[in-house]
Amino acid sequence: MASLALCALLVALSALHRGEVGAAPPAHALQDRPGRAQEDPEVLPGLWKRDAVTRGYNQIEFFAGDYEEEYEEATSQPVVPGPMVRCNYDPCAHMQASCLELQRVTSCLCPGVSGQEVVPEQPRLSEVTRVGRTSANVNWCAPSSVVDSYRLVYWLLGTAGVNASTQPLSDRSRLFTLEGLRSGTGYRVCIMASNRAGDSRLGERDWGSEGEVPPGYGPCATFTTTSASPLALYVTLAVVLPLLLGLALALALHRCLTLRRRRLADLEPSIGLQNPSYEEDKVFKLQS
Known part of the structure; x- marks a missing residue:
């Protein structure tokens, strides 16, 4: 604003040099026109410029006011954005949409993740639940990486x-049920993430060759299927x-009844008319 005042002063001095302005007009020129310097205390006594057409005098006014304050009042206040909110994203929830998808809908904040051109970090296998004789549920959490798909790798201990x-x-899965396992057998299971850059890697400790990572901190876990309980x-x-005892008794009783019927059938006398000539021939044969 100081530069604008300086420019106005230079213009006035130039006009004064050409004779267009003066320190004050004749007294009779101001009789019908009261000076603004008397009306406005902020107007400083200044130069007077004579109009070439009307032959009147116009005062060049200089203000002592603060130009910066007037400029600040005229300008609008900047819009301050409201507080940003973190996305409602749970990396361990099954069928959870990615944080980037939530951000496109609600304009929330997401944690930093690596892109498609970087191999994914290791997912975290949180727990193995509902372990039965031939099945088990495996739960895991998503890494801070862009993931296209997951894959479970498992093997018998040793x-x-x-x-x-x-x-x-x-890529939304966080739970899978392994089936067809052996009863009463120990297993090692690991979760792997994949994208265009490749698969997440397993270390020596994940394979179990140099000691295991505590459960819930790495991509792998160990579990044992259940066997038939004594109860x-x-x-x-x-x-x-x-x-079985009732069936054996029933078979024995049936056999006994069958044998008894046969014996009774053998002991019963034959019923019918006897032939006298047959009996005499039988007695004669016995005597001879």
Whole structure:
């Protein structure tokens, strides 16, 4: 604003030099026109410029006011954005949408993640639940990386070189049920993440060759399927043995009744008319 005042002063001095302005007009020129300097205390006594057409005098006014304050009042206040909110994202929730998808909808804040051109970090296998005789549920959490799919790798303890693998799982999956396991057997299971750059890597400790990572901190976990409990065996015997005993008794009784009928049939006398000539021939043969 000081530069604007300086420019106005230079223009006035130039006009004064050309004779267009003066220090004050004649007294009779101001009789019908009271000076603004008397009306406005902020107007400083200044130069007077004579109009070439009307031959009147116009005062060049200089203000002592603060130009910066007037400029600040005229300008609008900047808009301050409201506080940003973190996205409602749980990396361990099953079928959870990615944080980037939530951000596109709600404009929330997401934690930093690596892109598609970087190999994913290791997912965290949180726990193995509902372990039965031939199945188990595996739960895991997503890494801070862009993930296209997941895959479970598992093997019998002591046979790390021979392992099985699941089909690629959705990037929203956080739970999978392993089936077809052996009863009463120990297993090692690991979760792996994949994107265009490749698969997340397993370390020596993950394979179990240099000690295991505590459960819930790494991509792998160990579990043992259950075997038939003694109580279940006792219940089975208590139900099956009476049935077998009853069946054996029924077979024995049936056999006894069959034999008795045969004996009774052999002891019964033949019923019918006797032939006298047959009896005499039988007695004669016995005598001879």
